[in-house]
Amino acid sequence: MSTIAMTTDRPPVWRRLIGFNLFMGIIGAIVGYLVGYWIGGRFTGANIAYYGPEAGQNDIAIFLGYFGGVVGFMGGLGFLNYPISRLLGHPPTLAEHESEGEGIGRYFRLCTDHKVVAMQYLVGIGVFFFIGGLNAMLIRTELLQPNTHVFGANQYLTLVGMHGSMMMGMMTSGILGPFANWVVPLMIGSRRMAFPRIESFTFWLLMAAGVVLITTIFLGGFQTGWTGYQPLGDQNTAGYDAYIGFFALVGVSMCLLGFNLIVTIITMRAPGMTWSRLPIFVWAVLATAWLMALAAPMLIAALLMGAMDRTIQTAFYVPGQGGSSYLFQNLFWVFGHPEVYIVALPGFGIVLELFPVFARKPLWGYRLAVAGMLGVALLSFFVWQHHLFVSGINADLRPFYMLSTELISLPTGFTFLCAMGTLWRGRIRFTVPMLFCLAWAFNFLWGGISGVLLSDVPSDVTTHGSFFSMAHFHYTIMGGLVFTFFAAIYYWVPKMTGFKFNERLAKIHFWSMFIAFNSTFAPLFALGFLGMPRRVVTYPTNLQGLNDWVSVSAFVLGLSMLVFLYNVVWSLVIKREPSEANPWHSKSAEWQLPTPVPVYDFERIPVFDADPYPYGVEPTGPPVVAPAGGVA
Amino acid sequence: MSGRQHFRRIVILWLVSSIILTPIVVFVLAPGMPPGNGTVEASGQVTDNTVLLGLATPVALAVLVYFGYACWAFRERDSDAVVDGPPIRGNATVQTWWLAVTTLIVLFLAVFGSVELLKDGSGGGQGPNPIATPAAAKATPPLQVQVIAQQWQFTYRWPGYGGVETQHLELPANTTVELHVTSLDVIHSFWAYQLGVKADANPGEDNIAYVTTKAPLTFNIHCAELCGVWHGYMFDTGYVVNKPQFASWIATQRVKYAPATKRLVPYSKTYFPEPQRRGG
Numbered sequence: 064m065s066t067i068a069m070t071t072d073r074p075p076v077w078r079r080l081i082g083f084n085l086f087m088g089i090i091g092a093i094v095g096y097l098v099g100y101w102i103g104g105r106f107t108g109a110n111i112a113y114y115g116p117e118a119g120q121n122d123i124a125i126f127l128g129y130f131g132g133v134v135g136f137m138g139g140l141g142f143l144n145y146p147i148s149r150l151l152g153h154p155p156t157l158a159e160h161e162s163e164g165e166g167i168g169r170y171f172r173l174c175t176d177h178k179v180v181a182m183q184y185l186v187g188i189g190v191f192f193f194i195g196g197l198n199a200m201l202i203r204t205e206l207l208q209p210n211t212h213v214f215g216a217n218q219y220l221t222l223v224g225m226h227g228s229m230m231m232g233m234m235t236s237g238i239l240g241p242f243a244n245w246v247v248p249l250m251i252g253s254r255r256m257a258f259p260r261i262e263s264f265t266f267w268l269l270m271a272a273g274v275v276l277i278t279t280i281f282l283g284g285f286q287t288g289w290t291g292y293q294p295l296g297d298q299n300t301a302g303y304d305a306y307i308g309f310f311a312l313v314g315v316s317m318c319l320l321g322f323n324l325i326v327t328i329i330t331m332r333a334p335g336m337t338w339s340r341l342p343i344f345v346w347a348v349l350a351t352a353w354l355m356a357l358a359a360p361m362l363i364a365a366l367l368m369g370a371m372d373r374t375i376q377t378a379f380y381v382p383g384q385g386g387s388s389y390l391f392q393n394l395f396w397v398f399g400h401p402e403v404y405i406v407a408l409p410g411f412g413i414v415l416e417l418f419p420v421f422a423r424k425p426l427w428g429y430r431l432a433v434a435g436m437l438g439v440a441l442l443s444f445f446v447w448q449h450h451l452f453v454s455g456i457n458a459d460l461r462p463f464y465m466l467s468t469e470l471i472s473l474p475t476g477f478t479f480l481c482a483m484g485t486l487w488r489g490r491i492r493f494t495v496p497m498l499f500c501l502a503w504a505f506n507f508l509w510g511g512i513s514g515v516l517l518s519d520v521p522s523d524v525t526t527h528g529s530f531f532s533m534a535h536f537h538y539t540i541m542g543g544l545v546f547t548f549f550a551a552i553y554y555w556v557p558k559m560t561g562f563k564f565n566e567r568l569a570k571i572h573f574w575s576m577f578i579a580f581n582s583t584f585a586p587l588f589a590l591g592f593l594g595m596p597r598r599v600v601t602y603p604t605n606l607q608g609l610n611d612w613v614s615v616s617a618f619v620l621g622l623s624m625l626v627f628l629y630n631v632v633w634s635l636v637i638k639r640e641p642s643e644a645n646p647w648h649s650k651s652a653e654w655q656l657p658t659p660v661p662v663y664d665f666e667r668i669p670v671f672d673a674d675p676y677p678y679g680v681e682p683t684g685p686p687v688v689a690p691a692g693g694v695a
Numbered sequence: 696m697s698g699r700q701h702f703r704r705i706v707i708l709w710l711v712s713s714i715i716l717t718p719i720v721v722f723v724l725a726p727g728m729p730p731g732n733g734t735v736e737a738s739g740q741v742t743d744n745t746v747l748l749g750l751a752t753p754v755a756l757a758v759l760v761y762f763g764y765a766c767w768a769f770r771e772r773d774s775d776a777v778v779d780g781p782p783i784r785g786n787a788t789v790q791t792w793w794l795a796v797t798t799l800i801v802l803f804l805a806v807f808g809s810v811e812l813l814k815d816g817s818g819g820g821q822g823p824n825p826i827a828t829p830a831a832a833k834a835t836p837p838l839q840v841q842v843i844a845q846q847w848q849f850t851y852r853w854p855g856y857g858g859v860e861t862q863h864l865e866l867p868a869n870t871t872v873e874l875h876v877t878s879l880d881v882i883h884s885f886w887a888y889q890l891g892v893k894a895d896a897n898p899g900e901d902n903i904a905y906v907t908t909k910a911p912l913t914f915n916i917h918c919a920e921l922c923g924v925w926h927g928y929m930f931d932t933g934y935v936v937n938k939p940q941f942a943s944w945i946a947t948q949r950v951k952y953a954p955a956t957k958r959l960v961p962y963s964k965t966y967f968p969e970p971q972r973r974g975g
Contacts, residue, residue: 216924288921294898295881295923382899383967388882389897422769424780431790453884454895455876455902458821462809469801469808476797479758480790486765488698489780493770501766508758512751519808521743521817524893525730528884528919592729594888596919599927603915648777679782 083141084172088267092274095135100128120301123374125282129308133271140267141173145260173267175259178660181245182559183266185552188237191273193624195229198222200621203614209604219600220286221302225276227289228306230540232313233273235402236320237544238409239355240266242551243324243348245559249653249660250342252333252669257326265320272312279305288598290399293380293391297372304373311366314359314398317405321355324348335671342651342675343426346433347412350440351405357444358401365394389456396447404443406540408436410507410547411478414500417554418485420649421497425676427484428477435477442471452523461520468518472511479504494647495569499550502577506542510535513588531591537584549576549627557642560635561659568630575623582616651675701768709760713753721749730891733914733935735829735907736818737891743811750800820876820885820894820902823964829871829905837871837905840864841962844876844883844896847925849916853945858962860955861948864916864933867941868908876902877965884920887933893919901964908935 080086103124137143149155169179170186201222205213214222248256256262279285282301291310296303328349332341341349368379369391378384380391419426426432445467452461482504491497513535516522526532549572557563586609593609595602602610634640645654652675656664725745730737771778811817816827831837841852843860852860864887866872876885878896885904886893889912894904911934918929936944949956960966 216927220921220924220926286921286923286926290921292882292921295921298881298923382897388899392882422780423771423778425782425784427783428785428790431785451895453820453893453904454882455820455822455897455900458824459826461812461821462805465808465812466801466805469804472801473794473797476793480793483758483761483765484783484785484789486762486769487783488701489765489769490771490778491766491769492774493766501762504758504762508755512755515751515804516744516747519743519747519804520812520819521740521808522747524736524817524819524891525740525888527893528886594729594886594915594917596886596917598921599917601927677782679779 082172083139083144084168085140086171088136088139091135091137091139092132092271093135095130095138096128096132098135099131100124102131103127122301122304122370125301125304126308126370126374129275129304133268133275133312136271137264137267142260142264142267173260173263175255175263176662177244177248177256177259177262178559178664180259180262180266181241183263184236184240184244184269185556185559187266187270187273188233188240191229191233192237193628194277195226195233196621196624198226198229199617202226203617205600206602206610207614209602209607209610211600214600216600217284217286220288220598221279221284223598224285224288224291224306225279228276228309229273231289231402231406232276232310233269234544234548235313235317235355235405236265236269237406237548238413238551239320239324239348239351240269242413242555243352243409246555246653247324247327247345247348248331249656249664250345250651250675251328251331251336252652252665252671253327253331254664254668255331256323257331258323261319261323265316265323268312268316268319272309272316275305275312276309277305279303279309290395291366291369291391292388292395293369293372294382294386294388296369296391297380304370307366307370307373311363311370314363314366317355318359318363321352321357321359324352325356328352333668333671337671339429340671340674342416343429343432343436344409344412344416347408347415347436350436351408351412354401354405354408354440354443358398358405361394362398362402365391365398368394389451389454392451392454393447393456396450397444400447400450401440401443403536403540404439406544407507408439410503410543411436411439411475413547413551413554414482414503415478415485416651417496417500417550418482419676419678420647420651421492421494421500422486422489423492423678424485424487424489425674425678426481427487428481429674429676431477432481435474435481438474438477439471442467442474446471449518449523452520453527465518465520469515472515475511479508494553495564495566495573496550496554496647498570498573498577499546499553502573503543503546503550506538506546506580509585510538510542513538526591528597529591530587530595530597533597534584534587534591537587541580541584546577546580549573554647555653556635557646558653558658558660561642562635562638563640563642563646564634565630565638568626568633572623572626572630575626576620579616579620579623583613583620586613586616649675650677696768701764704768705761705764708764709753709757712756712760716756717749717752720752721745725749730888732909733889733912734818734891734909736815736905737889739811739815739817740891743808743817746807747804750804754800815907816905818891818893818904818906820904823901823903825903825905827905829907831871831907832873832905835871837873838867839873839875840866841875841877842885842894842896843879843966844885844918844922845879846881846923847918847929849883849885849918849929849931852962853948854962856945857949858956858959859945859949859952860959861952863931865941865944866906866908866933866935867938868911868935870938871905871907874904874906875964876904879966879968881922882920883918883922883929886917886919887914888917889914890933890935895920899965899967911935911937 279302285302285306371377378386380386448464449468644658728744732738813827815829843850851864876894876896878898883896890906894902914933916931
């Protein structure tokens with residue numbers, strides 16, 4: 064390892080802005096966008112539409128502008144330095160950006176310390192999570208009345224599309240980005256991820272993607288929702304270009320994040336960290352990472368074809384010119400169904416990782432839990448056509464997809480059984496992370512039960528594409544992912560930042576969120592049963608009572624998030640009460656390190672001699688033998 | 696308290712709650728489930744919902760009762776102490792039983808769903824070559840109606856009545872109807888709620904769904920797939936009417952739309968209008 068150079072004298076602010084950092088990245092993005100847009104305008108002038116609402120709009124220039132902007136942004140952040148220096152024949156090096164000390168500046172540039180990237184992810188994703196949540200508030204405001212009263216139909220659909228894309232795109236890495244990046248190296252006894260530069264790259268690319276999505280507002284929005292079905296997308300104005308750019312960038316980011324985690328978990332485990340001692344959260348991350356790496360390319364391919372339809376006049380999705388509207392649906396859901404498990408599986412991992420700590424018992428049925436996660440991951444590639452049950456494609460295969468979809472409840476059931484077994488005769492402590500995990504069990508149960516109704520074709524004929532399916536996936540994704548996301552925040556952030564959360568505020572946050580969540584989404588099942596289709600700006604007047612109840616509950620849900628924000632600002636920024644090194648008395652490796660965790664994590668690489676769940680056995684110490692018995 | 700005693704208590708709580716709640720769900724809640732009993736297909740869906748909810752109730756109760764009991768009985772009573780529980784790492788019997796029971800439930804669900812689906816297609820769209828046709832449709836040729844979706848309305852074309860295209864939908868009672876759903880532009884979905892019919896309308900595709908009407912009925916039609924700006928306004932009301940009433944309605948429509956019918960393109964399973972393309 065190279066030595067760490069610490070600079071003591073700090074240059075003036077203007078001097079610090081010059082260099083490879085976020086400021087230069089933004090300048091690079093603006094310059095790159097203008098250059099790309101100009102080039103696009105130069106050689107495609109003849110292809111601009113001359114009629115219709117989008118007359119004069121040039122998709123090629125917009126796409127090249129996004130491309131140039133992203134290249135400029137990443138270049139300004141310094142991601143091109145290393146490849147260029149290697150091309151010029153300089154020797155490989157790793158420690159170019161780690162040695163920037165403890166300053167706040169490292170959070171605004173390419174940093175190869177996995178703990179810094181994790182914090183960047185947490186804050187960055189958090190910002191987009193709140194923007195997405197705000198969109199949901201606006202959607203519910205519009206639905207207070209059966210007719211349009213706040214937004215026009217186009218604005219409303221743009222909000223729906225942005226809410227869905229923001230949550231499904233940015234929050235896909237919601238647990239893997241912040242928590243897997245932070246905790247996986249510590250759990251497996253590694254000092255870094257396998258590809259630290261790529262780790263940072265995935266984060267900044269995701270942020271670029273988020274900004275690209277927001278630019279849709281200036282391009283007229285898009286009316287396709289997050290699924291972006293074709294040929295409706297072909298027909299949309301330039302706002303859909305932003306959707307394509309956004310999801311393609313998210314896809315690249317996901318794919319790289321997935322491969323990075325796979326390689327890290329396979330190759331960077333410390334001595335003694337055998338497969339049967341791997342913490343269950345790491346297994347969940349591994350299963351999810353495979354899904355990310357294998358599913359995201361489908362999405363990128365589907366979007367690339369959409370971009371070609373819109374720019375160079377191919378006809379992949381144009382029926383009547385040899386294209387097919389089924390093609391996009393198929394490709395999208397080949398990605399999209401693994402995607403929902405990408406979102407759900409890390410939640411399973413967190414629940415099974417935290418239950419042993421707060422029930423003070425070893426994980427019950429370790430092998431079954433692992434089998435459950437791998438089983439979900441494998442099966443999730445064989446169920447996508449249940450999204451097309453009434454579409455008329457491959458109708459003869461519906462019994463097969465019905466079976467494969469229902470089979471997924473077996474491995475999901477394993478997760479439930481292992482969670483239940485872990486509680487059995489334990490000594491359960493109802494800390495805030497534990498409350499969020501228990502809420503997961505409650506919410507995901509309803510998500511699963513409603514999923515059975517949707518997987519059964521005769522039942523699905525009515526519930527398909529209605530508010531029922533919307534309620535179903537909010538119960539699995541918000542009830543599954545977001546609740547465990549907060550469990551992970553309350554569990555690990557004290558270690559990540561070194562500061563305690565205010566427990567009273569945290570409990571207020573939990574109870575208000577849990578009650579408001581169920582009060583918001585349970586009535587949506589009824590609305591779906593009563594015949595309300597998804598993504599409508601108007602609805603029958605007799606459904607107004609239920610809709611108003613849902614809207615008011617959604618606003619309370621939004622307020623509960625403000626309690627969380629207040630807690631973050633109060634506890635982590637103002638009060639800053641130092642957290643103990645191991646407040647939960649966990650026996651997992653990351654808690655045995657000092658707080659804050661040193662730059663290189665482990666002074667010596669640890670040696671593991673047991674799995675991380677030796678609760679109730681002698682000796683009572685953690686399973687990590689470090690540093691004295693460790694190897695360098 | 697021993698593990699056996701805990702187990703016995705949980706089983707008793709589960710049995711009692713299931714015995715109380717399952718009949719309530721099956722006999723009180725489920726018969727009111729959508730989409731009602733307006734057509735044969737809709738009734739079939741109600742049957743499916745009843746069976747699924749009846750099966751789901753004890754399963755959900757097992758999980759809820761367990762978690763509720765565990766949170767109460769296994770809570771740490773001394774919040775200051777950090778005492779470990781017993782190091783139980785699994786139980787082969789429990790795991791085997793769990794696997795067996797859940798597998799049986801899943802296989803039953805798949806077989807039951809497939810049987811119900813293949814009986815009459817359950818009102819779902821099943822592409823150009825349907826395999827699940829109602830028995831009545833095999834005996835006598837069903838009434839053919841083409842549902843043409845476009846931004847943002849449904850129109851209906853009647854090949855058996857001179858290819859007339861109507862603005863609204865009326866169907867005769869006690870008749871098996873073969874709906875051919877297609878689209879002229881983007882993906883829509885024809886959802887006739889009380890009929891229990893949902894079939895996507897894909898441009899250039901012929902998506903067939905069957906429905907067997909019973910008594911006269913008013914039904915809501917919605918587009919169930921996001922199809923652009925005015926998707927939320929793409930709805931209509933349809934009627935199932937007595938056969939004589941239907942005969943007079945369709946005759947009126949034929950006369951009313953006779954000039955338009957002459958100019959229409961010939962009836963076809965699909966239509967390919969000039970696509971609206973984005974420019975450069």
